[in-house]
Amino acid sequence: xxxxxxxxxxxxxxxxxxxxxxxxxxxxxxxxxxxxxxxxxxxxxxxxxxxxxxxxxxxxxxxxxxxxxxxxxxxxxxxxxxxxxxxxxxxxxxxxxxxxxxxxxxxxxxxxxxxxxxxxxxxxxxxxxxxxxxxxxxxxxxxxxxxxxxxxxxxxxxxxxxxxxxxxxxxxxxxxxxxxxxxxxxxxxxxxxxxxxxxxxxxxxxxxxxxxxxxxxxxxxxxxxxxxxxxxxxxxxxxxxxxxxxxxxxxxxxxxxxxxxxxxxxxxxxxxxxxxxxxxxxxxxxxxxxxxxxxxxxxxxxxxxxxxxxxxxxxxxxxx
Amino acid sequence: xxxxxxxxxxxxxxxxxxxxxxxxxxxxxxxxxxxxxxxxxxxxxxxxxxxxxxxxxxxxxxxxxxxxxxxxxxxxxxxxxxxxxxxxxxxxxxxxxxxxxxxxxxxxxxxxxxxxxxxxxxxxxxxxxxxxxxxxxxxxxxxxxxxxxxxxxxxxxxxxxxxxxxxxxxxxxxxxxxxxxxxxxxxxxxxxxxxxxxxxxxxxxxxxxxxxxxxxxxxxxxxxxxxxxxxxxxxxxxxxxxxxxxxxxxxxxxxxxxxxxxxxxxxxx
Numbered sequence: 001x002x003x004x005x006x007x008x009x010x011x012x013x014x015x016x017x018x019x020x021x022x023x024x025x026x027x028x029x030x031x032x033x034x035x036x037x038x039x040x041x042x043x044x045x046x047x048x049x050x051x052x053x054x055x056x057x058x059x060x061x062x063x064x065x066x067x068x069x070x071x072x073x074x075x076x077x078x079x080x081x082x083x084x085x086x087x088x089x090x091x092x093x094x095x096x097x098x099x100x101x102x103x104x105x106x107x108x109x110x111x112x113x114x115x116x117x118x119x120x121x122x123x124x125x126x127x128x129x130x131x132x133x134x135x136x137x138x139x140x141x142x143x144x145x146x147x148x149x150x151x152x153x154x155x156x157x158x159x160x161x162x163x164x165x166x167x168x169x170x171x172x173x174x175x176x177x178x179x180x181x182x183x184x185x186x187x188x189x190x191x192x193x194x195x196x197x198x199x200x201x202x203x204x205x206x207x208x209x210x211x212x213x214x215x216x217x218x219x220x221x222x223x224x225x226x227x228x229x230x231x232x233x234x235x236x237x238x239x240x241x242x243x244x245x246x247x248x249x250x251x252x253x254x255x256x257x258x259x260x261x262x263x264x265x266x267x268x269x270x271x272x273x274x275x276x277x278x279x280x281x282x283x284x285x286x287x288x289x290x291x292x293x294x295x296x297x298x299x300x301x302x303x304x305x306x307x308x309x310x311x312x313x314x315x316x317x318x319x320x
Numbered sequence: 321x322x323x324x325x326x327x328x329x330x331x332x333x334x335x336x337x338x339x340x341x342x343x344x345x346x347x348x349x350x351x352x353x354x355x356x357x358x359x360x361x362x363x364x365x366x367x368x369x370x371x372x373x374x375x376x377x378x379x380x381x382x383x384x385x386x387x388x389x390x391x392x393x394x395x396x397x398x399x400x401x402x403x404x405x406x407x408x409x410x411x412x413x414x415x416x417x418x419x420x421x422x423x424x425x426x427x428x429x430x431x432x433x434x435x436x437x438x439x440x441x442x443x444x445x446x447x448x449x450x451x452x453x454x455x456x457x458x459x460x461x462x463x464x465x466x467x468x469x470x471x472x473x474x475x476x477x478x479x480x481x482x483x484x485x486x487x488x489x490x491x492x493x494x495x496x497x498x499x500x501x502x503x504x505x506x507x508x509x510x511x512x513x514x515x516x517x518x519x520x521x522x523x524x525x526x527x528x529x530x531x532x533x534x535x536x537x538x539x540x541x542x543x544x545x546x547x548x549x550x551x552x553x554x555x556x557x558x559x560x561x562x563x564x565x566x567x568x569x570x571x572x573x574x575x576x577x578x579x580x581x582x583x584x585x586x587x588x589x
Contacts, residue, residue: 049421050414051588066421077418083411085345092344100337100419124346140415 001026001179002075002148006056007046009039009203016042017053018203024181026147029174031194031211032183033287039203040183041079044152048077060148070101076141078151081133086126090117090136093125094143101144111139116165130157138169148179155189167193191283199287211283218286219279223254223262226275236269237262253279334420334429342403342433351399352441355489356448359392363449364456372461372468380553381462382481385453385471389485390547392445393492397513400434400496405506414589423584427501431577434497435490442489446482477552484549484562491546491566491573492517498576502583516572517543535559542572 002024009017017039024030032040045051047058049066060068060075068074084093094108112121115135120128125136134154141149151170155163170193174180184190190197190211197214199207207214227233230252234244242257242265254262259276266273342348366387372379407413420426454471462468473479499516500509521544524537538544538559548558548565555561560568 045414045588048414048418050417068421071421072419079414079418080411083414085341085406085410085412087346088341088344092340096337096340096344097415097419099340100333102333 001061002047002150002181003059003062004043004047004056005058007043007053007058008055009042009046009051009053015203017046017056020056020200020204022198022205022208024148024150024179025196026179027174027177028195029170029180029182029193030196030198031190032181032198032200033185033187033190034200034206036185038200040185040200041152042203043200044077044079044150044181044183047150048075048079070144072097072101072140072144072146074144074146075148075150076144076146077149078134078137078141078154080152081130081137084125084133084136087124089122090125090128090132090139091121093136094139097140097143103143107143107145111142114142115139131159131162134158134162134166138166146178148181149173150181152183153185154182155184187283187287214286215281215283218281220255220281221258222279223257223259224275224277224279225252225254225262225266225273226250227252227266227271227273229271232269233266233271233273236265236271240265334422334425335432337420338426338429338433342437345406347399347402348437351395352437355392355395355399355438355441356445358395359388359445360448360452361388362391363388364452367453367456367460367462370460372463372466374461375466377461377466378554379462380551381453381457381468382471382478382552383550385457386446386449386481386485386550388449389446389488389550390543392442393489393517393543394514396438396442396489396493397496397517398510400438400493401500401509401513402506403430403434404497404500405504405509408504409506417589423589424581427497427577427581427584431494431497434493438490438493439486442486445489446485450478450482480562481550481552484566487566488546488549488569491569492542495542495569495573495576498573498578498580501580502576520544540568542569545569 004023005021007017007020008015020039020043022030032043034040042051043058046053047060047065049064057064060071063074065071065075091108091112094111095105098104098108109121112118115138117132117135117139120132125133128136134157138151138154141151154166154170158166170180170182174195182190182193194211196210197207198205199209224247225233225237227250230246230250233252234246237244237252237254237257240257240261242262243255245253247253257265259278262276266276363385366384370379370384371377372381404413407416416426417423420429450471450473457468457471464470469475471478473482496509496513499513500506503509503512520537520541524534524541528534528537545560545565546569548560549562551558551562558565
């Protein structure tokens with residue numbers, strides 16, 4: 001379990017963390033999302049004791065990280081996959097980490113096997129692709145078999161096979177009862193991975209909610225209707241008290257009526273239709289809904305996304 | 321979700337991890353070879369170039385035979401700098417402090433393994449230098465007839481000079497490690513260390529005419545003072561005794577490590 005409470009951190013003029021508080025509970029994947037510069041990486045560095053917070057505290061299993069004697073057995077972290085000596089082999093990189101935790105070479109070979117690096121374990125890490133480095137970083141995070149894991153943008157730069165692999169790994173780690181925190185600046189990345197979301201902007205939490213609840217709320221009991229005669233359908237439904245909107249060629253979104261009523265009304269009016277389904281919002285739509293009235297957060301979006309501020313929804317730029 | 325702990329006690333884990341890092345770094349073996357080669361070659365060259373044409377020429381044969389330490393220390397200094405700045409340069413320092421959050425213990429562990437390796441390779445370099453000098457010096461006129469018996473560790477002052485030279489190299493390594501931890505950048509740290517060693521050693525004679533200032537600068541120069549331990553002749557003419565010189569270098573080393581420990585604790589990694 002990871003608990004973050006009231007973290008504050010200022011770098012010069014920039015308020016990086018401004019009362020960041022949330023909890024990562026065992027047995028589920030918690031997505032940590034927000035635009036670049038929202039404070040995700042800083043929060044992770046503070047949790048790991050790399051940066052000192054100006055206020056508040058972060059606890060891992062109820063204790064400050066820096067007080068842990070074998071920290072990798074409590075929390076495994078992947079912050080920056082490139083942060084290793086390029087001349088050392090993957091196996092030797094893991095070996096010194098293992099020795100720092102009182103672990104032996106057997107555990108090193110286990111995690112190498114686990115992340116699929118066995119064929120290249122004795123090669124220098126400097127020659128690794130980004131995907132291989134990510135795997136090596138994940139091997140390091142898993143080294144101490146920790147009950148909590150924290151990964152900063154783990155799918156960045158991975159090929160599709162790697163992305164699928166990471167998603168499956170995160171799911172299975174959570175299923176084993178571990179607390180998993182995974183950050184991303186892309187909502188869509190977390191759609192099928194996270195159970196819970198901590199949405200951040202400008203150094204504080206904007207929303208702390210379950211993924212299912214968030215999508216449920218954003219879907220708002222709307223019904224999507226596919227029909228060859230949208231005008232007649234809209235007319236009939238409006239008369240029945242629904243709020244209707246044409247959302248595409250032959251598609252109408254209906255709110256205020258459950259799908260059974262929609263079917264009955266259309267049937268009664270003799271309007272043909274090919275499909276009536278509950279509208280399911282995407283995580284990105286849910287996110288836009290969520291932050292639609294958060295003026296300050298939108299300002300934060302603009303401030304951080306220089307080139308992409310007017311770009312497609314849910315993507316706030318690259319890197320950190 | 322824990323597994324049994326084999327072997328190492330918690331206290332020595334940092335040392336174990338740092339030793340694994342050092343021995344698996346590709347540059348380590350080359351550093352050891354370079355230290356020995358540069359030191360022995362320079363000592364042999366100095367022994368060949370100097371000459372003692374007559375009886376009582378006033379030279380310090382032991383000091384000449386150990387002259388290579390003045391060149392070898394640069395290898396040691398740069399290697400010790402890279403032991404820490406290499407981690408800052410690649411970002412690996414964050415992996416280090418994530419695995420071992422007690423930063424003071426990490427610095428101490430690095431100091432132990434760097435000093436240990438320097439003591440071992442420095443011993444080889446110094447013994448090699450004495451052996452080379454013992455073979456070469458007679459050809460330069462350092463003969464028993466001129467008052468120079470063959471160099472031997474059975475001679476008290478020679479043994480002190482040899483052991484002191486090994487100690488000198490280890491102190492230089494630790495001094496460099498401390499400076500590099502404070503500075504964090506490879507080039508800047510190497511510049512500061514080599515500047516403090518060579519420039520501070522030369523400046524008094526090049527730029528300072530006042531003899532009192534010259535004396536003071538000689539006494540506080542880590543290289544001049546530290547290498548006093550190599551002297552076996554005209555000891556009374558030295559501004560410091562051999563062991564006082566070692567104490568000066570030790571003070572520099574302690575100060576640099578202390579500064580490093582304070583900064584490590586205070587700074588974000």
